[in-house]
């Protein structure tokens with residue numbers, strides 16, 4: 279038996295026990311223990327920590343870590359406070375999460391393409407009015423971020439017949455996707471997109487990425503889907519753009535603060551759809567299987583899974 283793997287988390291107890299159970303099932307030969315239940319000797323010897331919104335003081339109380347596995351795909355909170363000499367962070371890259379996110383992107387793109395917000399409003403007003411149908415092939419969906427999630431979403435949208443554009447930090451070539459990079463590429467993509475989908479990680483570069491100037495560069499009547507992180511979009515500027523009628527609708531799954539405060543204007547805005555961070559939840563079983571593979575490879579070869587670049591922020 280190797281040393282104990284620490285599960286360091288500050289999540290709901292039912293979620294925590296769900297993960298613990300899935301991890302134990304996926305790694306029957308490993309001992310996985312909640313940080314708070316570990317002995318001083320176990321803490322001193324632990325080489326691997328699996329973390330979900332951890333208290334960093336708890337992570338620091340594991341002095342012998344070789345690496346830290348996040349249960350989330352987004353690691354901005356860890357990266358922001360990670361000590362310079364901290365162990366490498368590995369984020370969750372799970373094909374099932376990419377599939378779920380691509381499904382969400384397609385579902386909410388259809389919601390906007392088929393004018394569902396307008397028809398819901400018309401029903402409340404008992405208004406019988408047939409709006410002009412827009413074919414997917416006449417619409418461009420622009421994706422901000424062409425990583426694990428953005429790439430799969432782009433493929434799903436292309437299969438569904440939408441024209442797809444994508445923007446990333448480094449230049450990329452993807453089949454069927456018009457790609458952009460750099461600042462002028464961003465503006466160009468915003469100008470041609472009927473729907474903009476946000477799938478970039480939150481970093482010092484992407485915080486406030488969609489501010490008033492860039493929202494103004496979007497097509498009149500375009501819509502926004504933010505499935506990345508709240509602070510990538512400047513909420514005040516988004517509300518102003520919706521109020522002015524320049525943007526037609528925003529589907530928001532992520533917010534500056536979560537849960538969204540009950541007095542937030544976003545809840546009551548007629549052109550905003552609020553979702554409670556559900557576009558791509560981590561699946562206990564598949565996440566545990568991915569982590570089990572990472573752990574097994576590390577035990578067999580000493581090789582660490584591909585890590586997060588803390589300086590780059592993702």
Ligand code: NAP
Nearest residue numbers: 351352423424425426427446447448479483505506557558
């Ligand atoms: P990823 O594989 O790291 O991909 C990130 C993409 O964003 C890459 O294409 C990267 O460009 C691009 N990017 C990063 N910084 C940029 C910048 N400054 N300018 C332009 N492009 C930039 O990440 P992922 O797995 O696709 O996940 C993306 C994010 O989705 C996560 O960080 C997380 O916040 C969010 N997420 C949300 C949910 C939810 O339920 N709402 C679930 C999972 C994840 P390069 O290709 O050039 O590196």
